[in-house]
Amino acid sequence: xxxxKTLVIGMGLLICIGIGLVxxxxxxxxxxxxxxxxxxxxxxxxxPAALFATQYPVPKSARLEQVSAAGDRVVLHFSSxxxxxxxxxxxxxxxxxxxxxxxxxxx
Numbered sequence: 001x002x003x004x005k006t007l008v009i010g011m012g013l014l015i016c017i018g019i020g021l022v023x024x025x026x027x028x029x030x031x032x033x034x035x036x037x038x039x040x041x042x043x044x045x046x047x048p049a050a051l052f053a054t055q056y057p058v059p060k061s062a063r064l065e066q067v068s069a070a071g072d073r074v075v076l077h078f079s080s081x082x083x084x085x086x087x088x089x090x091x092x093x094x095x096x097x098x099x100x101x102x103x104x105x106x107x
Contacts, residue, residue, distance in 0.1 A: 054094035059085055073097055 058064070062080035069075070069091070076087040086100040 054089065056087060056089070056096065 056076070059078055059080055059082075061082075062078040062085065064076060065079045065084075066077040067074065068077075070088075072091050074089045074091055076089070078085045078087065083104070084102040086102070088097040088099070089095070090097045
């Protein structure tokens with residue numbers, strides 16, 4: 001019986017410490033988010049996203065079917081008689097991040 005009481009008291013203390021740490025973390029996060037930025041020290045969250053302008057040549061006889069966002073990439077889906085092609089652009093720089101050519105399965 002004494003071991004059970006010790007176990008219950010120990011677990012109760014762990015629960016109280018855990019709740020206290022969660023509360024501390026929540027209030028600490030609010031303080032950091034609410035702190036005003038001093039002039040000349042902008043952070044990534046206080047600056048607006050940079051705009052970019054880029055040009056990408058459309059594959060010959062291709063048609064843009066779909067534009068979507070995936071993480072920090074913009075995915076352009078082109079379809080043409082030669083096959084479909086996915087073009088990935090970096091949203092931060094506008095530079096080409098990669099291409100995927102979709103080919104029919106030969107099986």
